[in-house]
Amino acid sequence: MGALLFRQQQEAAWFVSLAILGALHVAAVAFRILSHLLLLLRRPTDLCHRYGAWAVVTGPTSGMGRSVALELARRGINLVLVGRDPAKLKDISDNISCTYAVQTKIVVVDLALIATPQGDEALRLLRHAVAGLDVGVLVNNAGLAKPCAVYLHEADVEAWVRMIRVNLWALTEVTAAVLPGMLERGRGAIVNIGSGTTLTIPSFPLFSIYAASKRYVAQLSRSLHVEYRARGIDVQCQKHLSAIRIYSLRS
CATH class of the missing domain: 1.20.5 (Single alpha-helices involved in coiled-coils or other helix-helix interfaces)
Structure with a gap:
């Protein structure tokens, strides 16, 4: 019992x-x-009031970058459009100007030339373009995914060097170029476009350099968030494809 x-x-x-x-x-x-x-x-945040009147968007001529640029314009933010194709930059600039009451500036930069003499001149042009502007938002959207699905030893060296320059070096250099103005004004937001590949799967064979470069973006975003949150600057990494993880910036 x-x-x-x-x-x-x-x-x-x-x-x-x-x-x-x-x-x-x-x-x-x-x-x-x-x-x-x-x-x-x-109610959506008034980005202009919270961060500033201007935003810098890299890679704004197609895909996600174009959508982000149009959305920022819809919300009343003036835009500095950074890309390598003058014709496509003019197309998105004219589209925005005809649709929204905002200003646009075009900076023609091939981000794959960063860390070369031509890239140094391009960054000088970017710094000159944003000098004196109330840049409150930076969207690091530009990125390369080629070469795709290839073993490292079979990949074209110049192709993956270009990927590293755009996905790592250019993102870091552009951020460093815009940060001083944000710090001076005591406000700002940095949005780095990452990838769900760095979050959902432990490895990404045949896309090893791409996955590694996007893991860098995620880690850099975490670190910058900790470094600058007390200075009034929000930082986030948007991981598209399968997941999004936000570290600070509020909608």
């Missing part, structure tokens, strides 16, 4: 433990859903 009672008590304790764990899980899921719903119901 005593053994049966003890067994019933054990089963009851096990059931209660499972019930508590289940309730905690349901509460956690409900909290996340509620947080997302509250975020959707919030």
Whole structure:
């Protein structure tokens, strides 16, 4: 009789433990859903008032970069558009000017030339373009994914050197060029476009350099967030494809 009672008590304790764990899980899921719903119901932040009147966007002529540039313009932000193709830059600039009451500037820069004499001149042009502007937002969108699906020893050396220059070096140099003005004004936001490949899978064979370069972007974003959050500058890394992880910038 005593053994049966003890067994019933054990089963009851096990059931209660499972019930508590289940309730905690349901509460956690409900909290996340509620947080997302509250975020959707919030009034969008006035980016111009919070950060500044201008934004710098690299790679704004197509895809995500073009969408970001158009959205910033829709929200009243003037734009410095940085890219390597003058015709495409003029196209997006004219599109924005015809649709929204904002100003645009074009800076023609081949970011794959960073760390070369031509790249040094390009960065000088960028610094000159943003001098005196109230640049509150920087979107480091430009990136290369080629060569694709190839073993490292079979890849064209110049191709992966260009990838490293754009995905790592250029992103860092452009950030360093814009940061001083943000620090002087005590506000700003830096948005670095990363990749879900650095978060969802432990390795990315045949895309090793690309995945490694995007892991650099994620780590740099974390570190910059810690370095500059007390100085009024928000930093985030947007990891597209499969996941997004935000370190600071609020919607």
